[in-house]
Amino acid sequence: TSDHTRPVPSRLTLPCLLERLRRGNPAIEIVILVATGCHRATTPEEMRRKFGDALVATERFVLHDCEDAAQLRHLGALPSGGALWLNRHALDTDLLVSEGFIEPHFFAGFSGGRKSVLPGVAGAVTVRANHCSRFIADPRARAGVLDGNPIHLDMLFAARQARLRFILNVTLNPDKSIHAAYAGEPEAAHLEGCAQMRAETTVPRVEAPIVVTSNGGYPLDQNLYQAVKGMTAAESCCPPGGTIVMVAGCADGHGGEAFARALAEAESPDALLRRVLAVPQDATPPDQWEYQILARILVDHHVILVTDLWDPEAIRRLTRTGRKSRRGAGQRHAPPRPRRARGGDSRRRVRHHHAVVFGIAASRLDSPLRNR
Incomplete structure (x- = not known):
């Protein structure tokens, strides 16, 4: 799940995911890994504000730390050549599920989907390699662009290596309420959400001083x-x-x-x-x-x-x-x-x-x- 920097309505979406998982397997053991990427750790107050007192009190939350080697495992190299390190909790689970939200992203094309894995639960070395100056300067590393975007391609690879199996992503209204939801196979659901977001947010460019x-x-x-x-x-x-x-x-x-x-x-x-x-x-x-x-x-x-x-x-x-x-x-x-x-x-x-x-x-x- 996303951290305190993202307006994912987890008070609504996370209970839905938990209920559905436990309906299928009442004995399931669930760890909620907070995908902080390279951000600072989410504070207890921010946890309660984002997830609600009840969830924080009853569920097992783990904060990802991109600098903690004990949390990470090496999985070889990204297509770009950077080293791929991911959180062990994400790799050791039998079923990896993520929630998030989709909006245009200023260099990854769109948020959501594969970003829950990279940068969400990746090691600092991996995030920095994926966000290198050459990729940031690439003209395809821009908002709304997925085709040929080198940052997006690395992220897709990382999500596949982590065996991400299911996502619940939402788009939001201006007041942060849910506008639409996209769930299912990670790449297909994410692409559907991105296509709809692109259609709803693209406007003719008008230059102004x-x-x-x-x-x-x-x-x-x-x-x-x-x-x-x-x-x-x-x-x-x-x-x-x-x-x-x-x-x-x-x-x-x-x-x-x-x-x-x-x-x-x-x-x-x-x-x-x-x-x-x-x-x-x-x-x-x-x-x-x-x-x-x-x-x-x-x-x-x-x-x-x-x-x-x-x-x-x-x-x-x-x-x-x-x-x-x-x-x-x-x-x-x-x-x-x-x-x-x-x-x-x-x-x-x-x-x-x-x-x-x-x-x-x-x-x-x-x-x-x-x-x-």
């Missing part, structure tokens, strides 16, 4: 690390030199020590991007993929982070505003005046879902951005 975006609220906007995803949605509509305004709560701050350190120590977005692209697959450091994508965006765009839950001074210290990049993104000044679109009126694109951003300037709002 100012693009306002968000991650769709908590938990997807809980830190800056997660907010980078929304920036990529805005990036697709914002021309070089344009301004991206990211609205995100960031209650959890930056979201990753390696991520924050890379940003704070970078001479410029250009320099950071050049350094990352020179890193070989087997030397990929933690969080490199996230700051690689953020640097790519900052090279060509002004980015403003609007938050009511994170100290603006902490953001400024982290991002060290005032540095120049190739197109001026990152300079400390007001965003450029919007260019006039044809017809005489300025266009501003607003993206509500599957979005994120990182800030050059920070603003604290007097009122909450959303209901939490």
Whole structure:
């Protein structure tokens, strides 16, 4: 099952899976493995909030730790050449079942399905190899793209090696309620869900000099690390030199020590991007993929982070505003005046879902951005 960073409605979906398994075999022994990937461990409070007091009190939960060698087993190599390490609980079970949700993913094409295994219950070495700079820079590693996506292909292989047998994936409405459910053989059910999600979320691209975006609220906007995803949605509509305004709560701050350190120590977005692209697959450091994508965006765009839950001074210290990049993104000044679109009126694109951003300037709002 997914961790605290994902809005999977586990209070509803997980009891359904447990009931069905026990109906078939009342004596079945069930371990619920929380697929944290390379995220921090889910706290007890977050566990209760996500799964409910009753489930946490009565079921056996195990938190995946990607750095704990005792939890992992080596299964050879991924198609890309990276080492494949997976959690022993997932490998030693007689039946591996997963739950998750499907939405466009900024480099894996779509979330859900095989992502429960890689990165969900994979070792850190495996995740880093799969998220290497060469793959992140591949033009097929983009939201909505599965065909030929090297990151997706590694993930499929890992799920097959883990013998993932059944999935329950959902798509969500804006209020995080369930929109549709897809269950069955993992690859077929996931592809059906992705096809429907693509049909429902694809809109004609309209370019605009100012693009306002968000991650769709908590938990997807809980830190800056997660907010980078929304920036990529805005990036697709914002021309070089344009301004991206990211609205995100960031209650959890930056979201990753390696991520924050890379940003704070970078001479410029250009320099950071050049350094990352020179890193070989087997030397990929933690969080490199996230700051690689953020640097790519900052090279060509002004980015403003609007938050009511994170100290603006902490953001400024982290991002060290005032540095120049190739197109001026990152300079400390007001965003450029919007260019006039044809017809005489300025266009501003607003993206509500599957979005994120990182800030050059920070603003604290007097009122909450959303209901939490």
